[in-house]
Amino acid sequence: MSDLVRKVLSLAAKDVRCELRTRYALNALLMFAVVTLVVIGLTAGQGEHSSHMHASLIWIVILFSLMQALSGGFVKEEESGTADTLRVYAEPRVVYLGKLLLGLALAWALLIVLVPLYMILMDLDVNSISQFLLCLLLGSTGIAASTTLIAAIVSRASIKGALFAVLSFPLLLPVLLSAIFATEVVLRGGEWNDMWPYVKILIAYPIIVVTVSYMLFDYVWEG
Amino acid sequence: MLLKFGLGILMSLAIIIGFLYPPPLPGQDWAEASRIFYYHVPMALVSFLAFAHSMALSVQYLRKRSAISDHRAALAAELGLVFCFMAMVTGSIFAKVAWGTFWNWDPRETSILVLLVIYGAYFALRNAVPHAERRAAFSAVYSIMAFVTVPFFGFIVPRIYESLHPENTLVSEGQINLGGYVAVVFLMSLVSFASIYSWLFNIANRAIGLEQRRLEESYVDRLA
Numbered sequence: 001m002s003d004l005v006r007k008v009l010s011l012a013a014k015d016v017r018c019e020l021r022t023r024y025a026l027n028a029l030l031m032f033a034v035v036t037l038v039v040i041g042l043t044a045g046q047g048e049h050s051s052h053m054h055a056s057l058i059w060i061v062i063l064f065s066l067m068q069a070l071s072g073g074f075v076k077e078e079e080s081g082t083a084d085t086l087r088v089y090a091e092p093r094v095v096y097l098g099k100l101l102l103g104l105a106l107a108w109a110l111l112i113v114l115v116p117l118y119m120i121l122m123d124l125d126v127n128s129i130s131q132f133l134l135c136l137l138l139g140s141t142g143i144a145a146s147t148t149l150i151a152a153i154v155s156r157a158s159i160k161g162a163l164f165a166v167l168s169f170p171l172l173l174p175v176l177l178s179a180i181f182a183t184e185v186v187l188r189g190g191e192w193n194d195m196w197p198y199v200k201i202l203i204a205y206p207i208i209v210v211t212v213s214y215m216l217f218d219y220v221w222e223g
Numbered sequence: 224m225l226l227k228f229g230l231g232i233l234m235s236l237a238i239i240i241g242f243l244y245p246p247p248l249p250g251q252d253w254a255e256a257s258r259i260f261y262y263h264v265p266m267a268l269v270s271f272l273a274f275a276h277s278m279a280l281s282v283q284y285l286r287k288r289s290a291i292s293d294h295r296a297a298l299a300a301e302l303g304l305v306f307c308f309m310a311m312v313t314g315s316i317f318a319k320v321a322w323g324t325f326w327n328w329d330p331r332e333t334s335i336l337v338l339l340v341i342y343g344a345y346f347a348l349r350n351a352v353p354h355a356e357r358r359a360a361f362s363a364v365y366s367i368m369a370f371v372t373v374p375f376f377g378f379i380v381p382r383i384y385e386s387l388h389p390e391n392t393l394v395s396e397g398q399i400n401l402g403g404y405v406a407v408v409f410l411m412s413l414v415s416f417a418s419i420y421s422w423l424f425n426i427a428n429r430a431i432g433l434e435q436r437r438l439e440e441s442y443v444d445r446l447a
Contacts, residue, residue, distance in 0.1 A: 149368065153361045157351040167348060170341040171368060174375040201379060212371050216364045219285055 011098030025072035051187035074155035103144035139179030149213035273303030281363035293359035
């Protein structure tokens, strides 16, 4: 077991190191988020928005930014021709878990930049910052976790970018809807009890999707 | 052959009886429109059946790796997509008559739309992978993944959208009395639609079998 953890961590460390050297996904991800945010700020920055509007806007920015970057982990391996080497050196489950960690790292990196910027540009006041961050963290974790397998599929298809968004959308919908409604409850200043049903989905859904992906990954990776 | 004519007669009877026999729903101004129940609901149920069938065939493909299961899975999904689309269109027509708009994000409308998107994506994926075995494996995996998420929609979509449109949900259909004639006609229609599905599946499945045999024979010819 500890052997598996060690291998997964070394694969993820390799990916993070490559990412920091080349900025293959990170720059595009962050710039996309900033550009989208500026567009939203310019068009809708003035005036009061309902909590529902804020929750929808911030999640749309997060979703579309992550759609630009999350397929990168696998696509890069295929494009640079290193995927076959990886197939020789690592077991499929190690590859899956390693790429999952890379996706999570990208999603969290996005939050660090995006959330403060959104709060400043859109003049957003949050009563309970810890609950707000919990929603964002759980939701973006869910998005990264449920798209890892799709990224592996897409990296070997003929069209990549558009297909990734199309295939991911149905799998992301439960996460996205629960995240938006949980965030809405927080921004409205609602009770923890109103939020809890959505938080339950945000915790349960990634666990189920990751388990199924883990079981099915062999067929995608070796196929 | 005989079965085909039997099915034709059963289907015609179900349509005629559905329009003539059961009493219209009392106390609603769309009482006569409620007859769509006999065609719309069976189509929706048959499309769920077809998608479940497609998923089962996908699992079979991943276990046995035979190309024919993959073709069958795609076929079942295709037929399911047709039934699903028809159910959505008929439901939308009913919504216009009963509630005044074709679309109002009612939970059932939302979930059927998601189903359409899932299987639309399934076919987009199939078209984007040129390599046959890879296409089969990827689409089987995607089909299984999508199927796993479906129960969540059943749980989360009503929770969110019923609270937004309490007056417009299909709950009013719960008032339809499923007794006597209604149940008989409904079951008749359901059996007819399910038989149409299996009939269509059977025809196309035979075509798949012939195509497969032709491919194998031409392969053998080339070897000889």
